[in-house]
Amino acid sequence: MAKRRVLIFENSFALSNYLLEKWAALAAAAVQQQGRFTVALSGGKTPIEFYCRLSNFDRFDLWTKTHLFLTDERFVSIHSPESNFRLIKNNLLDYLQIPDENIHPVLLGPVDSIDEAAAQYEGHLETFFSLPIGQRPRFDLVLLGVGEDGHTASLFPEDVNLNETSRSVTVGIPPTKKPPRISLTLPVINNAACVIFLVTGRNKASVIADIFIKGADLPAGRVLPQNGEIIFLLDRDAAQQLPLPEELNLSGDALAWEPPPVNH
């Protein structure tokens, strides 16, 4: 099982610099080894800066072999301000020279229910990854955020779907009265070759401490790829409740912080 790495950056710009280099390296390696690079992208505000900067990544040779999926999607129109696809389209896809067939949104139009949308996305994954029955897709990269309650993708604390192990796609019910969501399940996320969390801002400091110091059993804390790497990219604000050196000089590279072992 992977060991969680934590890298702390002065700010989100430095964090994005690192992630751009990591993306380029993962994409080049995946394309060379298997002829394609498969990524599941998260919604939310945190990754917007990275998506904007990634839109300038001009390796057309890699984009033609990169396939972009969603970690989760709200059951709303793709024109809705709440749509993750709309967010990723507006900040990334509209500026890329990437073939249309390489973009894999959750199709919500021709379905009558969110369960049908989830089943349809699962079927699309099974076809794309040529999965034998019961197998989970293995993404080369899954980008995730963390909610202040510890949710990730659309897997929420106390939600029964958090424990879904026989499906690749499930329905996530937010605790607030927001639209229900379609989400990759934990088995899919934990089957990835690389999982990277982007967590910035002081409003995430408490949940980061809950995950790493208190060992709280939260959805984001349950992400531990069996056969892959997992990296938490934090800015200084999100890391402020971690036991770090007083004088934290982050002007150079990131600070690698050694988290306690996972105890749940």
Ligand code: 6PG
């Ligand atoms: C979503 C994301 C969700 C997000 C967290 C953090 O659909 O919104 O999948 O899991 O990553 O809620 O969101 P922020 O980046 O906006 O804080």
